[in-house]
Amino acid sequence: MGAVVEAAAEALASSCSQLQPHVAGAFFALAACTVVLAALLAVARTRPPWWCDCAVCEAYLTASWAGEFDNLCDWYAHLLRASPSQTVHVHVLRNVLTANPVTVDHMLRARFDNYPKGAPFSAILADFLGRGIFNVDGEAWMFQRKLAAAELASPALRAYAASVVASELRSRLVPLLHSAAASSDSDDDGKVLDLQDVFRRFAFDCICKISFGLDPGCLELSMPVSAFVDAFDAASMLSARRAVVPMQIIWRLKRFLNIGDERKLRESVRLVDAFATEVIRQRHKLGAGSGSDLLSRFMGSISDDKYLRDIVVSFMLAGRDTVASALTAFFLLLSDHPEVAAAIRDEVSRVAGDDDDDDNDRASFSKLKDMHYVHAALYESMRLFPPVQFDSKFAAGDDKLPDGTGVTKGTRVTYHAYAMGRMESVWGPDCAEFRPDRWLREGQFVPVSPYRYPVFQAGVRVCVGKDLALMEMKAVIVAVVRSFDVETIGRSSRRPKFAPGLTATFAGGLPVRVRRRAPQSSTITTE
Numbered sequence: 001m002g003a004v005v006e007a008a009a010e011a012l013a014s015s016c017s018q019l020q021p022h023v024a025g026a027f028f029a030l031a032a033c034t035v036v037l038a039a040l041l042a043v044a045r046t047r048p049p050w051w052c053d054c055a056v057c058e059a060y061l062t063a064s065w066a067g068e069f070d071n072l073c074d075w076y077a078h079l080l081r082a083s084p085s086q087t088v089h090v091h092v093l094r095n096v097l098t099a100n101p102v103t104v105d106h107m108l109r110a111r112f113d114n115y116p117k118g119a120p121f122s123a124i125l126a127d128f129l130g131r132g133i134f135n136v137d138g139e140a141w142m143f144q145r146k147l148a149a150a151e152l153a154s155p156a157l158r159a160y161a162a163s164v165v166a167s168e169l170r171s172r173l174v175p176l177l178h179s180a181a182a183s184s185d186s187d188d189d190g191k192v193l194d195l196q197d198v199f200r201r202f203a204f205d206c207i208c209k210i211s212f213g214l215d216p217g218c219l220e221l222s223m224p225v226s227a228f229v230d231a232f233d234a235a236s237m238l239s240a241r242r243a244v245v246p247m248q249i250i251w252r253l254k255r256f257l258n259i260g261d262e263r264k265l266r267e268s269v270r271l272v273d274a275f276a277t278e279v280i281r282q283r284h285k286l287g288a289g290s291g292s293d294l295l296s297r298f299m300g301s302i303s304d305d306k307y308l309r310d311i312v313v314s315f316m317l318a319g320r321d322t323v324a325s326a327l328t329a330f331f332l333l334l335s336d337h338p339e340v341a342a343a344i345r346d347e348v349s350r351v352a353g354d355d356d357d358d359d360n361d362r363a364s365f366s367k368l369k370d371m372h373y374v375h376a377a378l379y380e381s382m383r384l385f386p387p388v389q390f391d392s393k394f395a396a397g398d399d400k401l402p403d404g405t406g407v408t409k410g411t412r413v414t415y416h417a418y419a420m421g422r423m424e425s426v427w428g429p430d431c432a433e434f435r436p437d438r439w440l441r442e443g444q445f446v447p448v449s450p451y452r453y454p455v456f457q458a459g460v461r462v463c464v465g466k467d468l469a470l471m472e473m474k475a476v477i478v479a480v481v482r483s484f485d486v487e488t489i490g491r492s493s494r495r496p497k498f499a500p501g502l503t504a505t506f507a508g509g510l511p512v513r514v515r516r517r518a519p520q521s522s523t524i525t526t527e
Ligand code: HEM
Pocket: 133, 134, 145, 148, 315, 318, 319, 320, 322, 323, 326, 386, 387, 388, 391, 454, 455, 456, 457, 460, 461, 462, 463, 464, 465, 466, 468, 469
């Protein structure tokens, strides 16, 4: 405990040097409070007698103290598997976690009104996401949802999005892989690429073009990642960190004092704001409704630039990290399962043919919807590695969950998509295996209840970008698997390690070597 208090005091002393003299007095008073809080925290970790000692909390605290949180999601999956109700209440965190499909249905559909995002969640993300769709409930949410759902479903937007993805694949992603690849008959190993970084850049270029008609050119690897992209990543990661501090007062205090992570967050958000404001200014210059992108369409209904900024940022978050995360996990699994890559190639050549010409490329894009095996493999990979690993709501009133767990007003209730994908009770004894066939019946993809597979959430707030995301990801899979063998280096899908953030990101990226396959079509275009 002494070490914890000392470390806290040291951190506070170093933060002090960053302050202006006129706030130093107030700072020292608050510093004293923080040291007391740190001491309380240290005491709490030693589990004094008044602390909850139920089996779940005991397991939580013991593992926490022993530093067993190498992969927090696996640890929660372990807890949930051991629970007869597939739900656990970690009292010390005031968090009910569930992997029970009936309970997920209850919170996301049947009692949706009782499980809003809630004020604690909104406060955590307010600086970064403002009043964007992810961070609001009630009328503000309903308004944005209706607008986004209508625009994303429109044939014009879908055609525009497909042309963006096709052009990004043809002119950037595939040439980049070619330039890094060794050919199948050479001894040269080619370059090592971080495939996660490549997919993040690809997805960012795509979502910016689709959402705002703007091309950030991130996939030009020769260009450094812009200060904006760095700021966006930092803002996302630092906001997520707020959610895991043991007491909310800690980040609020640091925010008030503008020190540490909170100072970095403020600077990052300032850069994100500047970028979003510039995007909106450019669009105003062109005139609302002048482009095919989402922002041009939103401008017809929204005149408040600050509100538009929040929408811009939310779409960047929604469309970039999720897609990049799903694709990275997909190629990690594929590297461990060459038989799945072979089955994908069989399907692509059966459905779209093998000819190396533009007509064939065009055909394969329009035939993505007929590629049931590709669809199944992607769903199977997101079952094991959902980009949004868990998602929380805050109970607006007391409730009893269908599995019998009591919930009091203000309790955080979390559905755990990552754990659900690894539950025998949900997927059977082979739940840990990557087996795309489980989604197929007579060669046709058969969906399951979204409450059993809440990868895109489910119910009233189900993801509105799902179809767009599936199109984009399948187009990438077809283009890459058709022309390249991708071999991961030093990574296994059995022992994933994640970096902290709002979306699942592999710590250390995904280093790969790419090998060109025998000449075949490698580009895809739209009609
Ligand atoms: C693999 C890709 C994707 C996955 C797994 C995914 C998953 C999710 C999940 C879990 C949520 C619920 C989040 C929450 O309530 O906190 C969500 C909501 C949402 N997603 Fe996606 N998403 C993906 C791609 C996209 C894309 C490409 C877009 C936009 C172009 C998008 C737009 C949205 C929006 C606007 C919401 C908010 C819906 C609402 O609150 O009513 N998503 N998504």
